[in-house]
Amino acid sequence: xxxxKKVCVVGAGRWGRNHIRTLYELGSLGGIVDxxxxxxxxFKTKYPSISLFQTVSDAIKLGDYSxxxxxxPAETHYKIALEIMNSGCHVLxxxxxxxxxxxxxxxxxxxxxxxxxxxxxxxxxxHPAIQKIKEMIVTNVIGDLQYIYSNRLNLGTVRMEExxxxxxxxxxxxxxxxxxxxxxxxxxxxxxxxxxxxxHDTTLTILEYxxxxxxxxxxxxxxxxxxxxxIVMGSKGMISFEDSIENKPLKLYxxxxxxxxxxxxxxxGPVDLIDYENSMPLTEELKYFIQHMDGSPLExxxxxxxxxxxxxxxxxxxSLMKGVSVE
Numbered sequence: 363x364x365x366x367k368k369v370c371v372v373g374a375g376r377w378g379r380n381h382i383r384t385l386y387e388l389g390s391l392g393g394i395v396d397x398x399x400x401x402x403x404x405f406k407t408k409y410p411s412i413s414l415f416q417t418v419s420d421a422i423k424l425g426d427y428s429x430x431x432x433x434x435p436a437e438t439h440y441k442i443a444l445e446i447m448n449s450g451c452h453v454l455x456x457x458x459x460x461x462x463x464x465x466x467x468x469x470x471x472x473x474x475x476x477x478x479x480x481x482x483x484x485x486x487x488x489h490p491a492i493q494k495i496k497e498m499i500v501t502n503v504i505g506d507l508q509y510i511y512s513n514r515l516n517l518g519t520v521r522m523e524e525x526x527x528x529x530x531x532x533x534x535x536x537x538x539x540x541x542x543x544x545x546x547x548x549x550x551x552x553x554x555x556x557x558x559x560x561x562h563d564t565t566l567t568i569l570e571y572x573x574x575x576x577x578x579x580x581x582x583x584x585x586x587x588x589x590x591x592x593i594v595m596g597s598k599g600m601i602s603f604e605d606s607i608e609n610k611p612l613k614l615y616x617x618x619x620x621x622x623x624x625x626x627x628x629x630x631g632p633v634d635l636i637d638y639e640n641s642m643p644l645t646e647e648l649k650y651f652i653q654h655m656d657g658s659p660l661e662x663x664x665x666x667x668x669x670x671x672x673x674x675x676x677x678x679x680x681s682l683m684k685g686v687s688v689e
Contacts (some may be wrong), residue, residue, distance in 0.1 A: 364606065366408070367390065367428040367429070367652060367655050368390060368392025368393070368419050368426070368427050369385050369390050369391060369392055369429045369431060369652065369655075370392050370394070370415075370425055370427040370431070371385065371393070371394050371426070371433060371646075372396075372421070372430055372431065372432045372433065372434055372446075373396060373433035373456075374394055374396040374398075374401050374402075374405065374433075375419035375436035376432075377433050377436065377456060377495055377535040378396075378434075381431045381433055381648070382405070384644050384645055384648055385578070385648055386409060386412075387645075388648060388652070389520035390648070390651065390652055391409070391412055392412070392413065392426075393412060393413040393415060393421055393425045393427060393644045394413075394414050394415075395416070395420075395421050397416055399453070403670050408450070409655075411521060413484055414503040416540070417518050418442055418446065419445070421452075422446070422449045425575040427451060429451055429452040429453065429454065429655045430452070430453050431453075431483075431648075431651075432446070432453060432454070433456045433457060433483075433554055435456050436456075436460065436524070437523075437553075439455050440458070440460045440462070440465040440466075443469055443480070444468075444502055445547070447472050447476055447478050447480065447513055448475055450471050450476060450478060451482055452478045452479040452654070453473075453478070453479075453647075454482075454483055454647075454651045454658075455469075455480070455481070455482060455483060455668070457482065457483050457485075457533070458524075458532050458611070458671075458672065458675060459482050459567035459663045459668045459672055460655065460672060461528075461596060461672075461674055462670070463678075466571065466668055467669055469625075470666070470669070474665075478657070479654050479655070479659075479660055480664075480665045480668065481664065481665075481668075482536070482628055482663045482664070482667055482668035482671065483647070484486070484532065484533065484633065485500075485533070485643045485644055486533040486629070486643060486665075487667075488538060488643045488644075488645075488646040488650065488662070489582075489605075489643040489646075489686070490605050490638045490639040490640070490641055491610065491612045491659055492537060492540070492603075492628075492636040494612060494636060495541070495601055495603065495612070496540060496603060497540065499594070499596075500571070502595070503595030503596075503598070503599065503614065504594065504595070504601060504614075505599065506573075506598075507542065507575050507595075507596055507598040508574070508575060508576070508596055508597060509575070509576050509593075509594075509607075510575075510576075510577040510592075510593070510595070511577060511578045511592075511593050512532060512534040512538075512542060512577075512578075512579050512592045513581075513589050513590070514530045514533065514534060514579070514580070514589075514590055515580065515582045515587075515590075516581070516582075516585055516587075516588040516589070517583070517584065517587070517588075518583040518588075519583065519628060519669070520557060520558075520583050521561075522561070524563060524585050525553075525555070525561045525562040525565070526563055526565060526581050526582060527551070527553070527565045527567070527581060527675070527679065528675060528679070529581075529583070531565070531567065531579050531581050531675070531678075532675065534581070534592075535579065535665070535671045535675065536579050536663070536671050538569060538579070539667060539674075540662070541594065542571050542575055542577075543572075544571050544572050544575075544676075546569040546674065547572060548568075548569075548570040548688070548689050549569055549674065549677045550567070550681055550688075551565055551566070551568070551678040551679070551681040551682040552566055552567075552681075552682065552685070553565030555585075556584065560683075562636045562682060563583055563584045564581070564582035564583075564585075565579075565580075565582075565678075565682060565686065566578060567580075567678050569674070589606055591605070591606070592605070595618075598616075599616050599617065599618060599631070600614075600615040600617060600618065601613065601615070601636075603641045611619070611635060612636040612638055613634065613635055614633070614636050615633050615635055616631025616633070622648075624636045624638055638652055650663075651660065666672045
């Protein structure tokens, strides 16, 4: 994919580097912004044809970009994204989009006023397996949606600026919103902070939606082994996706229970391995962003999705700290 429209990446840290590499492979990398001179020097050696800047203002003033990716620390997203949108450019903001419901709502309003696309970096929505599950839900393969659960566990990187819920759960929340197409009516979250005061290392969050749809998100960076497991249960069948094991299998279970004379009767059907495309979610996300730098409306990971996910993050955090459910 070669595009005449170029993207500038703001923030060349761990995840920003992935954006930079992927955009370069797509032929769409135009510029890099980072306040570390040594980092820019390293990229100058690696990508000599790419423009480098120390501030977003310089990139806007001196560059010619249709869109920007913001991959800086979350607390800086709001100010940077507003500056970019007010310059008339589309923007993809990494998760968590911001730390405040007021800020993300203002970001959405600004995008609407200046008529640019504001996209959330909810990369899991672009995973081909997630796309396949969505298709199976829409086409009623598993019947009425009943329960979703996600376990995202590992002995992983422990952050000091955010808890495990804010670090890992945005992925799963965005997927739950994508599957249910509704906001949770009730959120209950609990967990434990063991390594640092008031920074939770493990959390379990229960989400209750309309039409009796329930879900839970279990995240931890204090787990003895890696597990990224998503289960979607319906009235006619169940789906499992194992993102942390070899070949990342997606399976359809034609199993469940039926009521016979008011008695639950188990139904044991076949288990089918479901094929899905072998493509990288980040590549698909960036291709989607580039395609919509013409201003056409975003259907996935749009401003509404950004607002919903941040709102759920904040309500779950309130429940976590107060020990009560939040509606």
